[in-house]
Amino acid sequence: MRVIFNEELKAVADDLDQMAQDVHKAINLAGDALMDSDVEAAQTVIDGDIEIDALESSIIDQCVRLLAKQNPVATDLRVVVASMRLATTFERMGDLARHIAESARRAYPASPIPAEAQELFGKMKDFLNMTADRLVNMLMDRDANIAEKVIVDDDVLDALHHQTFEFALDENWKGTRQQIIDIVLLGRFMERLGDHAVSAARRVVYIVSGFDPTKLPQRDEGTDID
Amino acid sequence: MRVIFNEELKAVADDLDQMAQDVHKAINLAGDALMDSDVEAAQTVIDGDIEIDALESSIIDQCVRLLAKQNPVATDLRVVVASMRLATTFERMGDLARHIAESARRAYPASPIPAEAQELFGKMKDFLNMTADRLVNMLMDRDANIAEKVIVDDDVLDALHHQTFEFALDENWKGTRQQIIDIVLLGRFMERLGDHAVSAARRVVYIVSGFDPTKLPQRDEGTDID
Numbered sequence: 490m491r492v493i494f495n496e497e498l499k500a501v502a503d504d505l506d507q508m509a510q511d512v513h514k515a516i517n518l519a520g521d522a523l524m525d526s527d528v529e530a531a532q533t534v535i536d537g538d539i540e541i542d543a544l545e546s547s548i549i550d551q552c553v554r555l556l557a558k559q560n561p562v563a564t565d566l567r568v569v570v571a572s573m574r575l576a577t578t579f580e581r582m583g584d585l586a587r588h589i590a591e592s593a594r595r596a597y598p599a600s601p602i603p604a605e606a607q608e609l610f611g612k613m614k615d616f617l618n619m620t621a622d623r624l625v626n627m628l629m630d631r632d633a634n635i636a637e638k639v640i641v642d643d644d645v646l647d648a649l650h651h652q653t654f655e656f657a658l659d660e661n662w663k664g665t666r667q668q669i670i671d672i673v674l675l676g677r678f679m680e681r682l683g684d685h686a687v688s689a690a691r692r693v694v695y696i697v698s699g700f701d702p703t704k705l706p707q708r709d710e711g712t713d714i715d
Numbered sequence: 716m717r718v719i720f721n722e723e724l725k726a727v728a729d730d731l732d733q734m735a736q737d738v739h740k741a742i743n744l745a746g747d748a749l750m751d752s753d754v755e756a757a758q759t760v761i762d763g764d765i766e767i768d769a770l771e772s773s774i775i776d777q778c779v780r781l782l783a784k785q786n787p788v789a790t791d792l793r794v795v796v797a798s799m800r801l802a803t804t805f806e807r808m809g810d811l812a813r814h815i816a817e818s819a820r821r822a823y824p825a826s827p828i829p830a831e832a833q834e835l836f837g838k839m840k841d842f843l844n845m846t847a848d849r850l851v852n853m854l855m856d857r858d859a860n861i862a863e864k865v866i867v868d869d870d871v872l873d874a875l876h877h878q879t880f881e882f883a884l885d886e887n888w889k890g891t892r893q894q895i896i897d898i899v900l901l902g903r904f905m906e907r908l909g910d911h912a913v914s915a916a917r918r919v920v921y922i923v924s925g926f927d928p929t930k931l932p933q934r935d936e937g938t939d940i941d
Contacts (some may be wrong), residue, residue: 672883
């Protein structure tokens, strides 16, 4: 029984690693689509989201079967519960990467990001690519130290997100309404990607330590708009 | 053993009903805060979000204990897994209601919604109040018919959300940049509330029927911005 359980748990872990890699790729390509008007990259993200959705479904099904047949306890149970929640978080990250890609595709051959905001959005893109690398590594190695970095560094992205509002409000910049809308929504999609990465990191801390850092008093400050 | 299990499952169901009622109240009050510049309502939503967050944590803890000690199978297992996922969905709805309330508080004593957009946002508010009523009732009665209505009717909210972009893009309306930003973000928060209500409805269908309607090919079309 125990052997089967570990095999089945390993299959879930492999699918989660695959999801993290798919999300990693989606974030990288969505950033390219946005900043380089790479419409092929945009289409790859949009088409690839179906695979991410299917992996979420598959992981939850596997976890429900594991719970029914194997009655895991202690650490194994924590892993199963956290895996279901991680799958849902990654699925949502895939949606957000898709929204960014759709915005780039709509604006093609132009970029939805005006020249004056390219540097700011470039920083957000670079930050999210770093976060995507960390997500894959923290999950592969069950590394709570990397997870901790994802949680702590999210403030950097929140500060960049705040700057997107300052940019959009600055009357010295003569943008169109569509550009204002794109900046606000793309900024929010990117900031939400960071929030979900933080959620994922918290689940990994929970798996490794049994301690759920979401129980600390906190708010998702980054999503506040005032 | 069985008696204890049912008692513990009932405690989870009671907490979920409480969460649905709290979210119902948050949606109602956030709508009042937004449309009537009711800053007390806004503050109640903002302060009350902590209780919603705490209920999510409590429900997940109870479900993990149930899984560890009682090894539920079949319908009971479905209920436990769906309850965890419902709690997470409701927690997110509380966040979104809080974002709307924060926006109203920031703009007070003015409204973040300009006079010309009051009718449109009033329709979205009314729709979400109806959805909030349905959420409470579908959960109380495990009523898949109400859940079905929530899923089907979401198109109405998506169409209203689409109109918020048309409004923001219309050069005949002489709004400030802050008003454009508020309209876009508030429209999105409200549309996302509808999406989460659909997710919750799908979980209830899964509890009642064992069939997961999320497996049908579908996208969260409403969140697309093009």
